[in-house]
Amino acid sequence: MVDEPTGLRHKEVQALCGFWLKQCPEGGLPLASDMEPADLRRWLPNLLIMHVHTDGEFFYSYYGRSLARAFGESRLGQTLNDLPEAVRDILRQEYEQVCRQRSPLHRVYTATFNGVKQTWERVVLPLSTDGQAIDKLLVAAYEL
């Protein structure tokens, strides 16, 4: 049984978590191939998909347009190693924790992007290809 993350603030993050929970089969994780892009339509600009490689590396296989605009570029195809060290370490810990605990993770953070201080809320939701191994992470980020 997967618990819904608590303390979610942005209504779109709340809605996405609710959608993800509905996709969870009894005692399992949603299959990536069962995710209908049309059902994800409202969140697409703020979504990214991290592919979990068998060697433990994470790379971006989808990068939403709003995120590319907000952070200055699309990171599609890049790995976490391509990120600045400080950011890389935080994200790697976060993604590894989701894979280990097999449950969503949510965080609110404030940082300066393009000279402007911003507060964002992000959630990381695990997905599977075979129902067991976590090989994709569905990530959403919204500015508060």
Added chain:
Amino acid sequence: MKPSTPYRPAYTEKSRIATVDEFNIWCALNDQPFNLIQHVWPDGLVEWDLELNPGTAEAEIVYGTGQDDGTMAVISAFAFLAGVEWAEERHAAAEADLDEDDEDEPEPVPAKRR
């Protein structure tokens, strides 16, 4: 060779995919290493192209859809993927047949000395 007939590509299930972004996330969710990107020709003409291994050093355009409209580009891209899928299935069937033929072949018998 035993080709599967009628051939039925996976994309027929995905008729609700209408936009380039929906196609691109479908690829990510289904381990397809493709992405539709917009290409602007020197004369200003816009075309959606299908890129393989997007964002990596190995990225390359493998198919120009010839479409400037996103929905039409998605249809073209799925048709291209269906062709790739079909070719892979044919190739796998041909290889399986070759393996079967090898099994049917009798072991060579050494010639007897006189």
